[in-house]
Amino acid sequence: MTTAPTAPGRLGEAIEPALIQRYLAELDSWLRTRKDELDELDRAALAAGRGEELVGDMSLTLALWKAIHDRYQLVFATWDGGRVLQQERERISTLIWGRLDGASGMPGGLAVSLPEACRLNDALTGQLRTKLALAHDATEQVARIRALRAQLERIRDQVGLEPATTRDQAVDRLAGLMARLAQISDRAERGADVGGMLGPLEMDATTYERDLIVGNARRRDARSKVLSARELRTDLEAREQALEKLAATCVTTVDTAPRYAIPDVEALGPVPVTPDEIDGYLHRLDRVSQALELAQHKYADALAEHTELVALLDAYVAKAKALGVAGKPDLVESEKQARAVLARRPAPMTVAHQLVATYQTWLQKETSQS
Structure with a gap:
């Protein structure tokens, strides 16, 4: 199973053009490959008569893929073939590391960044593959053990983000997963068939990785509605600029091009800090996000x-x-x-x-x- 590329830079940083170009190429390849994998899993689920059983997991994974693909389109439009100055590179950083809000089709309005959404999609796809048990032979077992090692390293990174009150518990759970993997690896090296042990460990590791990613995102989102509004507004400003480029490209490429008004995020005014005003402001931000998403799809479809x-x-x-x-x-x-x-x-x-x-x-x- 392919895994998502590592995202460059960090929020607010003007990412180097070469890193942006490489990331876009790798992300495009990952998106294409992942769609093929999900189509394969969907066919396997239907062939096994388990379509209804897995429809929820499949829908969630596809919704994540769609949200990632939509954000890739905006990053690609902002990239504009490499014609980027510092302002555009900072905007790309915001598009990558800012939040993918609920209007993008994310389940339950979950706020995650593009890299987090990619890792979550990797985890969910791995979970689907494990449930369908698409791998059996010895060569595949070696690959699955290697993938588990990489997954546990990702989990180790996520554990480091846990608050002090729960970190010891998270470390103990990670240690348990690593001990199980060590036992399986030892048995495999002695020539034993470990296929029956791999499946449960893959399921547990995937579930735990998903829980860590979701938990970290929820803690971030719960810190403050004001911080959430500021993050969303920053993201919308970056999306607005990217959509303007996408629309301009569409208008110059096709006749007749769609004519959708691009909302002016600046017209919303500054983020309020009072409890009485913040909920209404968040609602207006969400409506702007939906309008931006609709316009993006229309212009992208025309191109x-x-x-x-x-x-x-x-x-x-x-x-x-x-x-x-x-x-x-x-x-x-x-x-x-x-x-x-x-x-x-x-x-x-x-x-x-x-x-x-x-x-x-x-x-x-x-x-x-x-």
Whole structure:
């Protein structure tokens, strides 16, 4: 099972461009691979007749994946191909290390950062895989033991974040998990079959890692509604700026582009500090977050339509080449017209769809005559 990349920098820090670029590439790869893994697990659950049993876990894991993917889009838009000064790099830091609020589809309004959401998604995916018992052979057992060692190291980091009142208890529980892993490793080295022991340990470790991540996030969120409002406002400001870039890219790329107003976070005024005002302010922040999310999806979908249409034309051309008809004058001219329209800024999408369809029609005609 793939694991999420390590996020660079920290909140408020202007992250180095090279680190941002590498993280974006690794996160994009992780998102794609994780979606494939979740699709595989979903198919396995249905094939085993356990779809209803695991629907809650699967829905939660997919909701986390969607929240992570949405935040990746905003970071990528702010990155803007590397055209970032210090202000943009600080904004990217906020997008990475700020909170993914409840409007992003997170369960129960849980407030976690992007790296925490990724680690939580890793944990939940591992839990699903363990429940479905998709690994059995000796080679896989070695890989599972190695993955458990890495997971316990992550748990060790999370234990260090526990408050003093509960840290001793957390350390004892971690020690128990490590002792069980040491026993399993010793048995495996002696050639014993440890498959039956690995599953329960993987389940316990995953549950504990999830509880630690969630507990840490909840403690942060409960410290103060005022602090929570400030974190959310900072995150919304970063999202607003990222969405403005995404919208600008969309408007210059496609015609007709969506026209959604981007809320002005500054218009909300400063964060109040009185109990009578903070709840209303948090409610307004949440509504702004929902509006930003809606606009983001519309602009991203419009850009995706353009990308998919280019890919469709490429597929038709590849098919024509494979059939030996790509050089036919009508096909050459049709492809030229379609690509010219798709390359316009903005590209008239209605005409582009018609021209790609025209190329498909010519391709069908030429292949029917061959």
